[in-house]
Amino acid sequence: MPVIDAHQTSRTTRRRRDGARGAAAAPPDLKIRAAHADDLAQVIALDARVTGIEKPDFFFELFHRYGTRGLQQRFFLVAESAGAIRGFILGDVRDWEFGSPPCGWVFGINVQPDARLGGIGTMLLHAICDNFRRARVTKVRTLLARDNSLVLSFFRSQGMMAAPVIPLEMDL
Amino acid sequence: MKLQTGTSLALISVLEAAANPGRQISASDIADKYGVSIHHLAKVLRELGRTGIVEATRGVGGGYRFAGNAKRLTLMDVITQFEEIIARSPEAGGAAPSTDVGRALARVLTEIDETAKATFGSITIATMLKLIERERSPAGAPAAPRSAPDAAPEAATAALARSR
Secondary structure, eight states: OOOEETTOOOHHHHHHHHTTTTSOOOOTTOEEEEOOGGGHHHHHHHHHHHHSOOOHHHHHHHIIIIISSOTTTEEEEEEEETTEEEEEEEEEEEOOBTTBOOEEEEEEEEEOGGGTTSSHHHHHHHHHHHHHHHTTOOOEEEOOOTTOHHHHHHHHHTTOOOOSOOOOOOOO | OOOOHHHHHHHHHHHHHHHSTTSOBOHHHHHHHHTOOHHHHHHHHHHHHHHTSEEEEOSTTOEEEEOSOTTTOBHHHHHTTTOOOOOOOTTTOSSSTTSHHHHHHHHHHHHHHHHHHHHHHHOBHHHHHHHHHHHHSSSOOOSSSOSOSOOOOSSOOTHHHHHO
16 A cells, blocks of 8 residues: 655645645654554544544454455545554445445544644545545545534535435434 | 525625735725625625624725635624524424424425535535635546645636526
């Protein structure tokens, strides 16, 4: 899985960094890479800090499925700087759900609260989208609570619009 | 969902001002561009000035300047200065709240209202400026985040006016 170095000098990467203009810059040694088993403790702690619920079983199982198997279609990426995990993103390619052509799904993203507004979320999303493209899908979707304004605004700011799908649920 | 005229004028004004951050824009500039009543627009701009979303400068060369934080200010923040978007509760009902039919219809309308609120509340002025830029580009830029997140369009287009 490719690694994005925050100080790469490609035009794309420069544009990405410029995207965080006016906010705290991402750490210069920031790298986006596939998650390692050693990262899990920090990922779990970051998720617990943001969501208030510690989910070790969930993340270990997720790492088993997304960090070690099916790597062409499943992605568990982290943003790491100076040995610290600053953020992570989770996603996969889902084929033919109710007739929908293969499509990338982002089902989790988190950035350390004190590292936000520096473009780390943007870099994580770009990295997973690059992986989706390599998996030959041309669409990325996500699903989140409509009262989650912070993350909704983030995805909106990246150009995402309402998808032609309707999430449904019922009490059991 | 249909916004009141004053609300639409407010959104247009804010987007015009935010797209030209260093420039004073006048009510007549906006009125001419969108073919709307300058009197109504002036009233809307005064209200936007009162809330601090724009700043007014009097005198020759005066006008209005965007004074908000484009990355934080949402469409909902502007809309709620001019009208209330209240999601109906299914219990409150609609035309016939005491009937099961009325309550069922209200439940469906509530879904629509909640979605509209979430949409307006999640789109910032900065995001709208990018969307406007996309509308302006010849083929329409791809939605996937391949390009720079911060476009800086020099002027808002009539994308919003078309939605009225």
